[in-house]
Amino acid sequence: xxxxxxxxxxxxxxxxxxxxxxxxxxxxxxxxxxxxxxxxxxxxxxxxxxxxxxxxxxxxxxxxxxxxxxxxxxxxxxxxxxxxxxxxxxxxxxxxxxxxxxxxxxxxxxxxxxxxxxxxxxxxxxxxxxxxxxxxxxxxxxxxxxxxxxxxxxxxxxxxxxxx
Numbered sequence: 001x002x003x004x005x006x007x008x009x010x011x012x013x014x015x016x017x018x019x020x021x022x023x024x025x026x027x028x029x030x031x032x033x034x035x036x037x038x039x040x041x042x043x044x045x046x047x048x049x050x051x052x053x054x055x056x057x058x059x060x061x062x063x064x065x066x067x068x069x070x071x072x073x074x075x076x077x078x079x080x081x082x083x084x085x086x087x088x089x090x091x092x093x094x095x096x097x098x099x100x101x102x103x104x105x106x107x108x109x110x111x112x113x114x115x116x117x118x119x120x121x122x123x124x125x126x127x128x129x130x131x132x133x134x135x136x137x138x139x140x141x142x143x144x145x146x147x148x149x150x151x152x153x154x155x156x157x158x159x160x161x162x163x164x
Contacts, residue, residue: 037144038067045133045136046060048132048136049125050128050129050132051125055124059121059124062117062121062124063121066113066114066116066117066120069113073106073110073113074110077103077106077107080099080102080103081103083099083102084099084100084102084103087099118134118137121133
């Protein structure tokens with residue numbers, strides 16, 4: 001569960017999950033599903049934002065670049081979380097503070113990248129498109145989270161909170 005939350009918490013999964021065929025998510029390995037979600041998201045976002053070809057090209061060039069940067073930072077954050085967990089499990093008090101700072105730095109970098117996407121989107125899109133973009137971002141994250149919670153089973157909670 002932590003891996004899914006970590007991967008999708010940066011704000012880049014934007015399609016309302018009801019628009020995505022569940023087969024896309026369940027029939028492929030995780031990496032392919034992740035790529036397919038992005039592909040469907042891009043198509044749905046283009047329609048939802050009512051982007052012309054030129055604007056869509058400029059927007060998704062910026063968006064995909066940032067998406068890749070955030071994905072890299074999320075992977076680095078995952079490693080930092082593992083190191084923090086290891087330090088905590090081994091009562092390594094000398095490292096815990098350093099590991100916490102490392103995690104916080106990655107969290108800030110991810111938040112800064114996500115905010116930069118929003119700022120850049122505002123420069124590329126007109127006011128209505130930008131408003132739709134903000135709505136789309138929020139709805140997609142919410143619906144995707146609900147989808148994965150349903151896939152895990154109702155009421156189970158977060159389960160094992162260790163990053164595997």
